[in-house]
Structures are given as structure tokens and as C-alpha cells.
Amino acid sequence: MNNPLYPAFFRLDRLQLLVVGAGAVGEEKLSFILKSSPNARVVIVAPWMGEELKSLLEEQHGAGARSRDPLSLVVTTQDEGHLARSQVQGEGQGSQVPPAAAEDPALAGYWTTAAGGSVTWLARAFRREDVEMADLVVAATNFKDVNLAVHTAAKSARRLANIADTPDLCDFYLGSIVTRGPLKIAISTNGQSPTFAKRFRQWLEAELPELETTSLLDNLKTFRDRLTGDFEAKVRQLNAVTNSLLSATHTGAACQCPAGECLVEAAARTNSAPSSSLSPSGGRGELLPSGGWVGPSAPGTEKNT
Numbered sequence: 001m002n003n004p005l006y007p008a009f010f011r012l013d014r015l016q017l018l019v020v021g022a023g024a025v026g027e028e029k030l031s032f033i034l035k036s037s038p039n040a041r042v043v044i045v046a047p048w049m050g051e052e053l054k055s056l057l058e059e060q061h062g063a064g065a066r067s068r069d070p071l072s073l074v075v076t077t078q079d080e081g082h083l084a085r086s087q088v089q090g091e092g093q094g095s096q097v098p099p100a101a102a103e104d105p106a107l108a109g110y111w112t113t114a115a116g117g118s119v120t121w122l123a124r125a126f127r128r129e130d131v132e133m134a135d136l137v138v139a140a141t142n143f144k145d146v147n148l149a150v151h152t153a154a155k156s157a158r159r160l161a162n163i164a165d166t167p168d169l170c171d172f173y174l175g176s177i178v179t180r181g182p183l184k185i186a187i188s189t190n191g192q193s194p195t196f197a198k199r200f201r202q203w204l205e206a207e208l209p210e211l212e213t214t215s216l217l218d219n220l221k222t223f224r225d226r227l228t229g230d231f232e233a234k235v236r237q238l239n240a241v242t243n244s245l246l247s248a249t250h251t252g253a254a255c256q257c258p259a260g261e262c263l264v265e266a267a268a269r270t271n272s273a274p275s276s277s278l279s280p281s282g283g284r285g286e287l288l289p290s291g292g293w294v295g296p297s298a299p300g301t302e303k304n305t
């Protein structure tokens with residue numbers, strides 16, 4: 001097996017992303033990026049923008065004609081994750097929009113999200129100095145030579161680059177993404193079958209219940225925050241409760257919590273690790289909603305993992 005990819009989870013609110021090309025592929029990349037990271041800071045460079053991407057940006061923030069005069073754009077949104085046309089302020093929004101983009105005469109669109117993200121569109125062809133304003137660069141134009149020029153510029157400026165039509169030139173691949181509350185799953189097939197990544201994402205989305213997954217992780221956080229003792233004791237106790245969780249899912253069977261109890265307490269008894277006073281609900285038992293974990297079988301139950 002030759003699959004040496006190393007996954008990492010980027011904080012896109014702390015990085016500047018440049019996407020070159022805004023057609024079908026640019027739209028696909030951006031729709032997944034913005035869905036997963038509505039707080040992302042994105043600059044798009046492309047002479048024209050595809051209708052689907054325009055709709056994604058326009059529909060989600062309501063009406064408003066695109067304008068080349070950024071000062072005529074207005075702030076409107078309230079909803080987290082939704083994009084709204086907003087006033088570009090080179091100085092005030094300096095942390096959001098690179099000054100070079102805010103001052104660019106090609107500025108053709110600007111949207112912000114309530115989550116703190118922004119999308120800035122420069123309607124012109126790529127220039128190699130564009131990479132200077134970015135930490136991460138995605139090239140998604142329909143011209144191989146333009147994509148290659150993006151790669152060359154990114155590499156000479158030591159920026160990380162994704163070149164959508166040439167996996168061999170990519171520093172990183174974009175993956176399929178599943179989000180369930182605090183749980184984020186990224187899927188890659190090492191570039192072999194993006195369609196499988198998409199299908200596997202859809203399967204996970206269907207199998208992983210939103211509410212239960214979220215409440216399980218929220219409760220585990222509460223449980224974790226309440227633990228006392230040294231690092232080893234905490235690891236032991238957390239392994240104890242989650243070991244029981246994995247055992248229940250390993251066979252694919254739903255968890256069999258005794259009525260009114262939960263896996264935390266069952267684990268506390270069988271592993272005699274955390275006392276029931278450490279259970280997140282103070283003994284009432286709410287780690288798992290009644291009916292238990294209904295996700296897919298756990299792939300393995302290695303110790304201490």
C-alpha cells in the first residue's frame with residue numbers, strides 16, 4: 001500500500017485562501033469549503049464567475065446587484081453561515097480582506113458571513129503576485145498553462161497549492177467532508193476515486209445521526225472537563241468510558257443501556273475507572289440518548305486509541 005497522505009484540519013479563519021478560477025470546479029471546491037468553514041477568508045481571481053457559484057453567493061445573502069463600486073455594497077446578514085454582500089473596508093476589514101484585494105480595481109464582489117468569513121472576487125486574469133496575499137492556493141481554471149503558472153508562482157513564494165487538474169502538482173488534496181456537530185470527518189482516496197469519496201461521504205451522512213452525534217460529543221466534553229487527577233488518570237477514565245462505547249458499536253448492535261442509565265455509568269461499573277459522580281450529568285446518565293448509538297460499526301477497538 002502506498003498511501004502516505006497526512007490529514008490535517010485547517011483553521012480557515014486564520015488563513016487566507018486564494019481560489020483561481022470560478023467555473024464549475026471552482027464552484028464545487030468553494031461550496032464544500034464554505035459549507036464546512038463558513039468563517040473562511042477567500043479571495044477568488046477569475047475573469048468570469050459561473051452561474052452556480054454566483055447563485056451560491058447571491059442567494060444566500062438576499063438581493064443586491066453586483067457592483068464594481070465596493071462602497072455601494074451593504075451589510076445585511078444575520079444568519080450564521082449565510083453570505084451577505086457587505087461593504088469592503090480596506091482598513092476596517094483589514095484582517096478579513098488582504099489590502100491588495102480590497103484596493104484592486106478589478107474588485108467585483110464581496111460577501112461576508114455572520115461566522116466572520118469573507119469572499120472577495122477580483123474579476124480578472126491571474127497574476128503571479130496574487131499568491132502573495134494567500135497562505136493556501138487552489139488553481140481551478142480550465143487552462144492547464146494558467147494552472148501551471150499558479151503552481152509555479154505558489155511554489156516560488158512557498159505557498160501550499162492545490163492544482164485541481166494535476167494531482168501530481170498538489171501539495172494537498174481537498175477531501176470529502178462530513179460534519180456532525182463538533183465531529184469532522186475528511187475522506188480521501190489518495191486521488192484514486194473522488195467519486196468514491198463523494199459516495200462514502202453520502203453514506204456517512206446518512207448513517208451518522210446529527211443530534212445524537214452532537215450530544216454524545218458534548219457530553220464527552222463535559223465529562224472530560226470534570227475529570228480530576230493527573231494526565232494518566234484522565235486518559236484511563238476517558239478510555240474506560242469510550243471503550244464501552246466502542247464495544248457496543250463494534251458488533252453493529254445498538255447500545256443496550258439499562259433503562260435510565262447510560263454507557264458512562266455502565267463503563268464506570270465494569271471498568272471501575274470513573275466514579276459515577278464524574279459522569280457528565282452528575283449521575284443521571286445522558287452520554288447517549290436512549291436507544292444508544294446508531295451509527296455504523298466501529299472499524300476497530302484498539303486499546304488506548
Ligand SMILES: C[C@@]1(CC(=O)O)c2cc3[nH]c(cc4nc(cc5[nH]c(cc(n2)[C@H]1CCC(=O)O)[C@@](C)(CC(=O)O)[C@@H]5CCC(=O)O)C(CC(=O)O)=C4CCC(=O)O)c(CCC(=O)O)c3CC(=O)O
Pocket residue numbers: 028029032162163164165166167170172173174175176177187188189190191192193194195196197198201
Ligand atoms: C486529486 C484531487 C485534487 C483536488 O481537487 O483536491 C482531485 C482530482 C480530480 N478530480 C477529478 C474529477 C472529479 N472530482 C469529483 C469530486 C471531488 N473531487 C474531490 C477531490 C479531489 N479531486 C482530490 C482527490 C481526493 C481524493 O484523494 O480522493 C472532492 C473529494 C473534494 C472537492 O472537490 O472539494 C470532490 C467530491 C466532494 C463530495 O461530493 O464530497 C468528481 C465527482 C463529482 O463531481 O460528482 C469528479 C468526476 C468523476 C471522477 O473522476 O471521479 C479529476 C478529473 C478531471 C477531469 O477528468 O477533467 C481530477 C484530476 C485527476 O484525477 O487527474
Ligand SMILES: NC(=O)C1=CN([C@@H]2O[C@H](COP(=O)(O)OP(=O)(O)OC[C@H]3O[C@@H](n4cnc5c(N)ncnc54)[C@H](O)[C@@H]3O)[C@@H](O)[C@H]2O)C=CC1
Pocket residue numbers: 020021022023024025026045046047048049050124125126140141142143144146164165194
Ligand atoms: N479536481 C477536481 O475535482 C476536478 C478537476 N477538474 C479540472 O478542473 C479544471 C477546471 O474546469 P471547469 O471549472 O469545468 O472550467 P470552467 O470553464 O467552468 O471554468 C474556468 C474558470 O477559470 C477562469 N479562468 C480562465 N482563465 C483564467 C485566468 N487566466 N486567470 C484566472 N482565472 C481564469 C474562468 O474565468 C472560469 O471562472 C479543468 O481543467 C478540469 O480538468 C474537473 C473536474 C473535477
